[in-house]
Amino acid sequence: NAGVTQTPKFQVLKTGQSMTLQCAQDMNHNSMYWYRQDPGMGLRLIYYSASEGTTDKGEVPNGYNVSRLNKREFSLRLESAAPSQTSVYFCASSDNRDTEAFFGQGTRLTVV
Amino acid sequence: GIQVEQSPPDLILQEGANSTLRCNFSDSVNNLQWFHQNPWGQLINLFYIPSGTKQNGRLSATTVATERYSLLYISSSQTTDSGVYFCAVPPGGGADGLTFGKGTHLIIQP
Numbered sequence: 001n002a003g004v005t006q007t008p009k010f011q012v013l014k015t016g017q018s019m020t021l022q023c024a025q026d027m028n029h030n031s032m033y034w035y036r037q038d039p040g041m042g043l044r045l046i047y048y049s050a051s052e053g054t055t056d057k058g059e060v061p062n063g064y065n066v067s068r069l070n071k072r073e074f075s076l077r078l079e080s081a082a083p084s085q086t087s088v089y090f091c092a093s094s095d096n097r098d099t100e101a102f103f104g105q106g107t108r109l110t111v112v
Numbered sequence: 113g114i115q116v117e118q119s120p121p122d123l124i125l126q127e128g129a130n131s132t133l134r135c136n137f138s139d140s141v142n143n144l145q146w147f148h149q150n151p152w153g154q155l156i157n158l159f160y161i162p163s164g165t166k167q168n169g170r171l172s173a174t175t176v177a178t179e180r181y182s183l184l185y186i187s188s189s190q191t192t193d194s195g196v197y198f199c200a201v202p203p204g205g206g207a208d209g210l211t212f213g214k215g216t217h218l219i220i221q222p
Contacts, residue, residue, distance in 0.1 A: 033209050042116075042198055042212030050208055058209055059113075088153060097208040098143050100160035101200075106153050 002026055006091050006104035013081045013111045021076040021107050023091030031094045032074035033058075033101070034066060036087040043090060049074055050097070081111045114139045114204040118197075118213035125189055126221055133184040133216045135199035142202070144175050145210065146184050149196040158184070158197075189220045 007022045025032065030051050035043035035058075045058030049068040063085060065077045074093075078085060088108050094101040115138040125131055135144075146158040159166050159173040161182065166173055170190075175182040186193055196217050200210035 031208065042214050045209040048208045090155065097202060100145060101210060102157060103155040
């Protein structure tokens, strides 16, 4: 039982390049989330999906797009990466917004 | 949105000491989680505790929802307890996800 799995673990991009971060969960959870963590700060919500087929903006959505591919998978896309998007990205899942959330191991992204 | 404040921001202790970390939040909540982020960056679930008291080994947590705070107790600290401790609550207003505090950075010295 792997929980929440993110790929890749590390990535370096040049400004303007695009990439997709992948996330999959095997807990049959309905809700999935993408967060970013900047140095010395807590996590901030980028986008979430409360159920298959729905997505909504969180606190810091600008510069990102998401896709809920199916119940298991939720991807985060950077269309044109900027240095301000250098961060650690975490995916999470929960049964619903009032239940315990579980996090992946994170993706460390550097945009140069 | 909801405000989450954690104290102290930094804490340095000797191995074997006890500590209390505090989380204050600005509105009523029906979900509160404590996490430990280890030095490798992993987020580890400690407690899901919207109210009441829970214990897990040397760690325990208490949430007093009516007074809008939660406490995390660590007893007999070990060097492996080092890292950042976060509390997180729903953002309020019917929104989804979690709002995190800025964390308490704990260093346990041997």
